[in-house]
Amino acid sequence: MKKVVSIVTNYFEFDNRVLKEALSLKKNGYNSHVVALYMDGLKEYETVQDIPVHRIKLLTKKWPKSSFFQLFKYLEFFLKVAFKYRKFNYVHCNDLDPLPIGVFIKTFLNRRIKVIYDAHEYETERNGISERGRKISRIVEKALIKKANAVITVSEGIANEYVRLYGITPPTVLFNCPYYSEVKKGNIFREKFNISKETRIFLYQGNLGINRGIELLLSTFKKLDNDKFAIVFMGYGFFEDEIINASKKYKNIYFHSAVNMDVLPNYTSSADFGFYLIVNDCLSYYYTIGNKLWEYIMAHVPVIAFDLFDVGPILEKNKIGLILKDETEENLINLINNIDEASKTIRYENFSVVNKKFNWENQEKKLVKLYESL
Numbered sequence: 001m002k003k004v005v006s007i008v009t010n011y012f013e014f015d016n017r018v019l020k021e022a023l024s025l026k027k028n029g030y031n032s033h034v035v036a037l038y039m040d041g042l043k044e045y046e047t048v049q050d051i052p053v054h055r056i057k058l059l060t061k062k063w064p065k066s067s068f069f070q071l072f073k074y075l076e077f078f079l080k081v082a083f084k085y086r087k088f089n090y091v092h093c094n095d096l097d098p099l100p101i102g103v104f105i106k107t108f109l110n111r112r113i114k115v116i117y118d119a120h121e122y123e124t125e126r127n128g129i130s131e132r133g134r135k136i137s138r139i140v141e142k143a144l145i146k147k148a149n150a151v152i153t154v155s156e157g158i159a160n161e162y163v164r165l166y167g168i169t170p171p172t173v174l175f176n177c178p179y180y181s182e183v184k185k186g187n188i189f190r191e192k193f194n195i196s197k198e199t200r201i202f203l204y205q206g207n208l209g210i211n212r213g214i215e216l217l218l219s220t221f222k223k224l225d226n227d228k229f230a231i232v233f234m235g236y237g238f239f240e241d242e243i244i245n246a247s248k249k250y251k252n253i254y255f256h257s258a259v260n261m262d263v264l265p266n267y268t269s270s271a272d273f274g275f276y277l278i279v280n281d282c283l284s285y286y287y288t289i290g291n292k293l294w295e296y297i298m299a300h301v302p303v304i305a306f307d308l309f310d311v312g313p314i315l316e317k318n319k320i321g322l323i324l325k326d327e328t329e330e331n332l333i334n335l336i337n338n339i340d341e342a343s344k345t346i347r348y349e350n351f352s353v354v355n356k357k358f359n360w361e362n363q364e365k366k367l368v369k370l371y372e373s374l
Helices: 016-027 067-084 099-109 131-147 156-166 188-193 214-221 240-249 264-268 283-287 291-298 311-318 329-337 339-345 350-357 360-373
Strands: 003-007 031-037 045-048 051-056 090-094 114-118 150-153 200-207 229-236 253-256 273-276 303-306 321-324
Touching (some): 016 031, 016 051, 016 360, 067 099, 114 131, 131 156, 150 360, 156 283, 188 200, 188 264, 200 264, 200 291, 214 229, 214 240, 229 240, 264 291, 291 303, 303 311, 321 329, 321 339, 329 339
Parallel strands (some): 003 031, 003 090, 031 051, 200 229, 200 273, 229 253, 273 303
16 A cells, blocks of 8 residues: 655644545545644644544754744754655645655655645745745745646646746646535524524634734624624634624624534534635735635535635636625625625525535545546
8 A cells, every 4th residue: 555644844733634635545545644743732643533643743842933943943853754754655745844855755765755745825925924935935946846746736826826937737726625515504603692583694714813804804793783784703813802802892793612623514504694805915815715715615605705816706607605896894884784685696506516516525536636647
């Protein structure tokens, strides 16, 4: 059985995409392993849904967090992973950080190993990256991407950019879709928060962080009619405390902690509309298609989103959502106040058609086909 090591430079706590890929490969005859970073409170070795996980302990972990010392931490991780997993058949590099490890193994330790570069976003154009970091990332990616045996991305927009920048064969696009399921309409939020049947429920689920429209949503719903429109924020992150405080002051703002993936569809389907307001703050965000978008669609919940490169066409072409063209409070209030009229463009029967195309089972076929071609 051919061995695959999937490398991430996080703690592998909530990386659902990496787990789905590992499970798909295992189901199709590959011996999948995941390698990540160790953190106190997590196990160095464990099995997650039948996938062996190894979190690398670093002697340099307690060193200062300055960029100078971070380099030594990376080098320790680099060498430990490279020499321990050099005899595997495939090295699956999730994002740019592990790519040098995969190329190093292929160049110096095992010429037969196949390197897969899986860019989960537009790596050199990430939000918050410094200009120095961007330059370094561009140099590394340009130098190494052609040494990979295959490239995977998460959207057509990013795939097109990699072809334009590096002249490579078009990458395989794997959308981060959920598994296919026939989700029944839920009623959890109305029951839990005692929301009347006449009130429209809007949902924001996922990372409660910066550049996701949280501030816009809070300021907007504070000004809307309490009896007509309510919003539920479900997740965790930077704005969590602010949302909880707002929920104590405003009757139409609610907070719900994050739930496990296996029950999430029941919660998602309890909303009337879902917000996917990734702010066009960098090229990575502009080209992204996050898993939350697909989760709304799988739950048959119409999506309200900004007009991002791939997101807008998906919603408008399939008539399963509404586009917020102008990212202002006034525009959002106007859209919500006229939601009944706007909703006439939505075709609920189209959700079933879209979900039969965009689900993990279909993405898995593309992943396995790619591996078989190597």
